[in-house]
Structure formats: structure tokens, C-alpha cells
Amino acid sequence: MPAFRPLPASEEAPATHVRSRTPTVFRAAAADWPAVQEWSFPRLAALDPGLPVRLVAGNRETDRTRFTTSTLGSYVSGLTREAAPDDIPVYLKEFDLLRKFPRLRADLRSRELFPPRTMRSSATWIGPAGARTGLHCDLLDNLAVQITGTKRFYLAHPEAVKRAGLESRKYDAWARLSLIGAEKLAAGQEDGEFFVADLEPGDVLHVPAYWWHEVVNLTPAVLLSGFFGPSTRVLSRWAWVQAREALHRAGLLGRDGCTCHAGAPGRRGPRH
Ligand SMILES: [Zn+2]
Structure with missing residues (x-):
């Protein structure tokens, strides 16, 4: 039996369904967003071609953390170029596109997606085929919207990593990390509730807080993530994260x- 089952899709509105707190994919729920229809790579590259961007090289969740720098124009224009087989993918992660370019907010329909009276914060993940975020879980629920390209999510039950004794001591402000990847983890567990979902443009995925996930681009891709929750929960998590950040x-x-x-x-390296 394959370890990863296809993640069930729901026809329900995401705002209603998220209360069930099980991971779910909502196919084409954002297909009519102008962002999904209009945010091509050339358009994103042209927003501010000279804007400096910091890129993550490789899988910083399980490997060494490395950064490199580029400009928005040069990086995004290069995403669709064929990479050499031994190239390490470089990835523009947690990029606050909407704060940098507020007029792009008009291309979203977020109010239709999120439950009413929740606080949310959004960011974009922009990367080439093969770009990967290693296995981790976040402290808040996430509704992720696939804008461009195809992304694969491997998901594992909140207890799966602890059960295997593979929680990492590596620090991340808003996430917990695993020492190994999703596929190796699943291979060692008979029935651990492992799911896989490939997101196409316009698909929306709900990853509940503490569900583990590893994410890889099957093509060059843009994802908009929206972490959200009731304001009391978001603010208390935020205060806790800020306190830990100060210690870090x-x-x-x-x-x-x-x-x-x-x-x-x-080892702690030099400060960025
Ligand atoms: Zn640090």
C-alpha cells in the first residue's frame, strides 16, 4: 500500500470547512482571482527589477542554512530557465510581495476565502522547479493559494515526527522542524496518516496548525500563503514567538x- 494517500478534496467553502481542522484541498477555489489569471513571471519580474532579494539555497529545514542575493528582476526572469542537474535550487521564501507592492492586493479575493473575524498574514513563495521546503509544521493554520505552476505537498499527522523521535533542535521562529524528510518518515511508519496533494493554479490548500508538511515545486511556481486564526490565538502565538526571537x-x-x-x-553562523 502506498504510504501517501491522495489528500481528500472538498466542495465546501474553505471558510466553513477549516473548522474541521483536517488538511483538505479546495480545487479551483481561487481560479477566478485576477492574481491566478494575471501574475505571470515577466509581470512579477517587472514590478521592480532592481529590488534586492535574499534567496535561500537548498533545503534549510534539514540541511545547512545558506543564503544568496539577487534582484527581483534577475531572479524571477531566470526561474523558467533550464537548470543544470547538480544546481542547488535557490528560493525566494516568505516574500512579502503585497507589502512591497500594495496595489497587487486588488488581484486577490481573500475575503471570500478566510473565515470572518480572523487575523491573517500573507507571504509568497517564488521558486524554480525542484525548490523545496523541508518537513516542518507551523504554529498557525494556513490557507495556501497556488498562483502559478505546480507544487507538491506531502503531509503527515501532527504526532508523526514525535512518534519517530525525529524532532529537530534547529530553531525556526514560526515552525518546528523534522530531522528527516516526509518520504523517509513515511517509509518507517505503517499507518501514520500521510497524504500528498499536487496544487495547480487556483487550487487552495488548508494546512491546519501542527500538521507536518514538506513542499516541492514540480514546475517554477508562485504560492501565496495565508496564516490565520482567531485574533486571541494569533496574538498570543505572536507574543510567544517574539519572546523566543529575542532570546534567539x-x-x-x-x-x-x-x-x-x-x-x-x-553551529550559529554570522548574523545576516
Ligand atoms: Zn537565526
Whole structure:
């Protein structure tokens, strides 16, 4: 029996369904958003071609954290270029596209998607085929909208990593990390509730807080994520994250490595 089952799709409105707190895909729920229809790579590259961007090289969740820099124009124009087989993908992650270019908000229909009276924060993930985010779980629910290209999500039950004793000590402000990838984890567990979903443009995925997920681009892709929750939950998580961040910046937390500073595995590197 294959370890990863296809993630069930729902016809329900995401705002209603998210209360069930099980991962679900909503096919074509955002297909009519202007962002899905109009945000091509050339258009994104032309927004501000000279804007400096910091890129993550490789899989910083399970490997060493490394960064490189480019400009928005040069990076995004290069995404559709064929990569050499041994190239390490570089990835523009957690990019606050909407804050940089507020007029793009007019291309979203977020109010139709999210439950009423929730706080949310959005970011974009822009990368080439093969770009990957290693297995991790987030502290808040996420409704992710596939804007361009195809992305594969591997999902695992919130207990799956702890059960295997494979929680990483590496520090990440808003996530917990696993020492190994989803496929290796699933291979070691008979029935651990493992799912897979390939998102196409316009598809929406609900990843509930604490569900583990590993994500890989099957083609060059743009994803808009929306972390959300009731304001009391979001604000209390935020306060907790800020307190941990202060300890991390002071060198008191995350000495075994982190996803926010470059460095050798197991060592704090230079500050960015
Ligand atoms: Zn750090």
C-alpha cells in the first residue's frame, strides 16, 4: 500500500470547512482571482527589477542554512530557465510581495476565502522547479493559494515526527522542524496518516496548525500563503514567538542552528 494517500478534496467553502481542522484541498477555489489569471513571471519580474532579494539555497529545514542575493528582476526572469542537474535550487521564501507592492492586493479575493473575524498574514513563495521546503509544521493554520505552476505537498499527522523521535533542535521562529524528510518518515511508519496533494493554479490548500508538511515545486511556481486564526490565538502565538526571537537574537536559544542565520549545521553562523 502506498504510504501517501491522495489528500481528500472538498466542495465546501474553505471558510466553513477549516473548522474541521483536517488538511483538505479546495480545487479551483481561487481560479477566478485576477492574481491566478494575471501574475505571470515577466509581470512579477517587472514590478521592480532592481529590488534586492535574499534567496535561500537548498533545503534549510534539514540541511545547512545558506543564503544568496539577487534582484527581483534577475531572479524571477531566470526561474523558467533550464537548470543544470547538480544546481542547488535557490528560493525566494516568505516574500512579502503585497507589502512591497500594495496595489497587487486588488488581484486577490481573500475575503471570500478566510473565515470572518480572523487575523491573517500573507507571504509568497517564488521558486524554480525542484525548490523545496523541508518537513516542518507551523504554529498557525494556513490557507495556501497556488498562483502559478505546480507544487507538491506531502503531509503527515501532527504526532508523526514525535512518534519517530525525529524532532529537530534547529530553531525556526514560526515552525518546528523534522530531522528527516516526509518520504523517509513515511517509509518507517505503517499507518501514520500521510497524504500528498499536487496544487495547480487556483487550487487552495488548508494546512491546519501542527500538521507536518514538506513542499516541492514540480514546475517554477508562485504560492501565496495565508496564516490565520482567531485574533486571541494569533496574538498570543505572536507574543510567544517574539519572546523566543529575542532570546534567539541574544544567542540564548537555537544554538544548534536556525533557519534565519547562515551557518554550519550545529553551529550559529554570522548574523545576516
Ligand atoms: Zn537565526
